Amino acid sequence: MSTTERPRILVVGGGYVGLYAARRILKKMRYGEATVTVVDPRSYMTYQPFLPEAAAGSISPRHVVVPLRRVLPKAEVLTGRVTTIDQDRKVATVAPLVGESYELPFDYLVIALGAVSRTFPIPGLAEQGIGMKGIEEAIGLRNHVLEQLDKADSTTDEEVRRKALTFVFVGGGFAGAETIGEVEDLARDAVGYYKTIKREDMRFVLVDAADRILPEVGPKLGTYGREHLESRGIEIYLNTSMDSCVDGRVVLKNGLEVDSDTVVWTAGVKPNPALARFGLPLGPRGHVDTRPTLQVQGTDYVWAAGDNAQVPDLAAREAGAENAWCPPNAQHALRQAKALGDNVISGMRGFPQKEYRHANKGAVAGLGLHKGVAMIVVGKVKIKLKGRLAWYMHRSYHGLAMPTWNRKIRVFADWTLAMFLKREVVSLGAIESPREEFYEAARPAPAVARPTPEKAKAS
Structure with a gap:
């Protein structure tokens, strides 16, 4: 960390909003005008819409993440966590990966x-559940699913086999529907290499507390998505939730009980709980309360955007939707980040702030290879697509939205190669504890008691 007399713009978080806001600020800023400092516990940003495809092996995991230091060469990038913020003193406390915490002043x-x-x-969820918020979880899910196939193919215990081949997904939004669609595709391809397993032996279960899946694309496309997944043998239970999953015994509120070694949790998101320690005004669900300018209520030097912010949706409100807030998706995050960056520069120079306004352009979702749904808004017309064409729309939109040309090219290269090469179905579960084998080889052998001279004579 460098010391400077210049004003410091502190960006807490290096995700989609943090990365794009910092890039925008650096692009608009004059040389030496301020120091931009980005603090995040990871040294990379993860493009979350591609996590289901990374879990299915359609995209290399390394191509789903963007290294912060490479993309932000003119910024200070600190790998750690901001634990507290003193608004009166304008000082943040940073806890680095190693060493003691320190204070970082900001303007x-x-x-x-x-x-x-x-x-x-939910009993058992912490022990059994697998999330889908980070690339590590996507890699872990992929390895886990393939290991379950290995386990089922190698055992003679029918109960163990049935439990290994049952996969439960909780949550029917974009993350849940896309993940189960991609993973079912992966498993369907992988069983072709196992002599004792068929697709009919596997059981995929999707559970959601709502009355439909994929609510983001509307009722008709949501119904199509459900019928499509069911046509692939996926069981879908709506208006229900999971009561417990202790030791893999999944109990649903509708009375269904199944044994499964795989419980994937995608039942929504909530703002980062660390916000409660920052002394900022929060909304009823824990989001930072912002004005339409993305400035935090009651301040003129703090901005917030993305999934952790409660941003008024001016376009929806003008169309008649009272108290509408911007949904937490990449479409809004990208545009909010750019508007936020511009407003930070304006605020630093004493110019007026501009309000954030963006009309919804629609939504796209992939449900596996060559399968998807899409709702595109053109003016006041909603164009609804499904099947292969919607899947192309999904890949085109997110491929172009991927940050940096380096990652765009790599992602499109992965997709192009997949047209000519078969899907990779190798499980690398050992990477979760890579030193285990070396440890077993290198650790000292247990001491063997040597007989005393008296015992040796006696023998």
Whole structure:
């Protein structure tokens, strides 16, 4: 960390909003005008819409993340966590990966912590559940699913086999529907290499507390998505939730009980709980309360956007939707980040702030290879697509939205190669504890008691 007399713009969080806001500020800023400091516990940004495809092996995991230091060469990038913020002194406390915490003064503050998985106190969930918020979880899910196939193919215990081949997904929004669609595709391809397993032996279960899946694309496309997944043998239970999953015994509120070694939790997100320690005004669900200018209510030096912010949706309100807020998706995050960056520069120079306004352009979702749904808004017309064409729209939109040309090219290269090469179905579960084998080889052998001279003579 460098010391400087220049004003410091502190960006808390290096996710989608943090990365794009910092890039925008650096682009608009004059040389030497301020120091931009980005603090995040990871040294990379994860493009979350591609996590289902990374879990299915359609995209290399390394191509789903963007290294912060490479993309922000003119910024200070600190790998750690902002634990507290003193608004009166304008000082943040940073806890680095190693060493003691230290204080970091700032003049302008950007809150871009994003969201975390929304969970409930369900017995067994912490021990059995697998989330889908980070690339590590996507890699872990892929390895886990392939290991379950290995386990089922190698055992003679029918109960163990049935439990290994049952996969339960909780949450029917974009994350849940896309993940189960991609993973079912992966498993369907993978069983072709197992002599004792068929697709009919596997059981995929999708559970959601709402009355439909994919609410983001509307009722008709949501119904199509459900019928499509069911046609692939996926069981879908709506208006129900999971009561417990202790030791893999999944109990649903509708009375259904199944044994499963795989419980994937995608039942929504909530703002990062660290926001409660920042002394900022929060909305009823824990979001930072912002004005349409993305400035935090009651301040003129703090901005917030993305999943951790409660941003008024001016376009929806003008169309008649009272108290509408911007939904937490990449479409809004990208545009909010750019508007936020411009407003930070304006605020630093004493110019007026501009309000954020964006009309919804629609939504796209992939449900596996060559399968998807899309709702595109053109003016006042909603164009609804499904099947292969919607899947192309999904890939085109997110491929172009991926930050940096380096990652765009790599992602499109992965997709192009997949047209000619078969899907990779190798499980690398050992990477979760890579030193285990070496440890077993290198640890000292247990001491063997040597007989005393008296015992040796006696023998």
